[in-house]
Amino acid sequence: SAEVAAAILSAGAEMVNDVTAMSDSEMSKVIAKADIPIVLMHMQGTPDTMQENPGYSNVVEEVYTFLQEKITAATGAGIAREQIIIDPGIGFGKRLEDNIELISRLAEFRWLGCRILLGHSRKSFIGTLTGVEKPSEREAGTHAVTALSSNYADIMRVHDVEGTMQVLQISREFGQRI
Secondary structure, three states: OHHHHHHHHHOOOOOEEEOOOOOOOOHHHHHHHHOOOEEEEOOOOOOOOOOOOOOOOOHHHHHHHHHHHHHHHHHHOOOOHHHEEEEOOOOOOOOHHHHHHHHHOHHHHHHHOOEEEEOOOOOHHHHHHHOOOOHHHOHHHHHHHHHHHOOOOOEEOOOOHHHHHHHHHHHHHHHOOO
């Protein structure tokens, strides 16, 4: 909420991660005034309902259009485009095939002209693909997704920062040559 965002900003926060993508009409005013980065994330439904039979005709197109509309609203409210970070919302109202499609086509989101955040660490889709039930044991799968998306995501939300830094160093080195 804008009220929470204002409170954390007054306490020293330097960025807001808004999983509701400014559903609070006052959020854009708070962010524009503070002139700080905001993450606009796609989610189908609400945290309580998002995994109740999610579905898309074309997940990439629908998420892209949603984020494009939110970027337009944010810039129209005075938030600089450079301050906007987009997040396709991996796992937030998405089926396995939706998550795979979004990550596989992450490069297309570059056309929106904003930095991209990928929050994939230890998510259930990795467990489904690998058969690993415990989230804390999904680091190898997380690292694989990190490597595959390293040329397109600007920010990775992960649990294992040190391991991720190694993955990014290696994958970006090879990515420049392949």
